[in-house]
Amino acid sequence: MMPHDESQPLSLSIVVPVFNEQATLARVVHKLIDVVPHLFEVVVVDDCSTDQTTEIAAELAFIPLVEGHSTSALIERDPAR
Numbered sequence: 001m002m003p004h005d006e007s008q009p010l011s012l013s014i015v016v017p018v019f020n021e022q023a024t025l026a027r028v029v030h031k032l033i034d035v036v037p038h039l040f041e042v043v044v045v046d047d048c049s050t051d052q053t054t055e056i057a058a059e060l061a062f063i064p065l066v067e068g069h070s071t072s073a074l075i076e077r078d079p080a081r
Contacts, residue, residue: 011040012036012041013040013041013043014032014040014042014043015043016028016032016042016043016045017045017047018044018045018046018049018053019046019048019049019053020050020053021049021051021053022049022053025053025056025057026056026059026060029044029060041064042064043064043065044060044064044065044066045068046066046067046068048067048068054067
């Protein structure tokens with residue numbers, strides 16, 4: 001598995017939202033990269049996991065990790081809903 005080749009343009013970004021996915025995260029990311037290597041990026045968005053999800057994502061150094069506040073809390077505060 002190799003990081004994105006900066007000389008090739010990205011054609012797609014895949015966003016993987018996660019919450020307590022320590023058991024599956026690495027396998028999912030590896031499978032996505034195996035599908036079309038170097039033609040897209042995988043971005044992991046962690047929704048305040050309480051397990052080792054964030055640490056596992058950090059070990060995948062070439063994968064951007066977005067850590068945020070609970071999206072469920074954001075949805076509850078959204079007056080449009």
